[in-house]
Amino acid sequence: MKIILNGEALETSAADLAELLRERGFGPKVATARQGEFVPAGLRAATPLAEGDRIEVLAPMQGG
């Protein structure tokens, strides 16, 4: 299925958000959102992906 991950369209076979993170090789220090809503780490495996989902995976970054 096609989803949008961090603004880029891609094809994935991951069934849920936790699986997507594993598939894409993200490090442990990330926070996630689906369709603009925060998804806590504990709920990623219970968050199924659907065609066209917008997923954000954020990490610590420089800031002022």
Added chain:
Amino acid sequence: MALFYGVEVESPLMLGTARYPSPAVLAEAFRASGAGIATVSLRREQGGGQDFWALVQSLGVRILPNTAGCHSLREAVTTAHMARELFDTPWIKLEVIGEADSLQPDVFALVEAARILVEEGFEVFPYCTEDLVVCGRLLDVGCRVLMPWGAPIGSGLGLNNPYGLRSLRAHFPEVPLVVDAGIGLPSHAARAMEMGYDAVLLNSAVALAGDPVGMARAMALAAEAGRAAFRADPMEPRDMASPSTPVLGKAFLS
């Protein structure tokens, strides 16, 4: 010593982590500044996030995540939720930007976002203007720290409205106050501290200096000097001269 939500912080400097020429210079600048609090952000993971986190952890300072770049209430609140999980802290530097050129806060959305986040248990550090009424509303909804701007973010213009910042200090003598944004020179930092502010938060002034480590040291000295001066109760200025050397006992020599 400043007290932010029950946490005593010795240094009057809060330092940002952005725009340094290299991670090594960032770390060295932090050591030179003695800053006790580092601001950080959340951005899309593009490969650098995990290393950056390791670097920040090595600084041994308290983390203050921001909601920089958020232009709406919803964005800011969601970013705060993500920051709380990612950084494992209830602290949030709440920014809701209202105008793109000046990066002036949208104070209406800011107050509403602060209300929501305080109810959810966050300890909010609102990036605000020096407006007394807005600051009063932020306190009403449960903020226990205020962070008025000195000047637009990244401008280095200093304290654009010293009168407003002084009034704020006088109106809220018990509230920890931090000048956030606009500091360009050590004299700006000293001036804020001389007014009785509890801390200054700066980033570009250090990171964009030709020698960031040297500027970090200069900022630390200035902020300390300003704080010491405030505690020493400065004299009142006056318009006319007043001789400092005694007049009595002066020889008659003409």
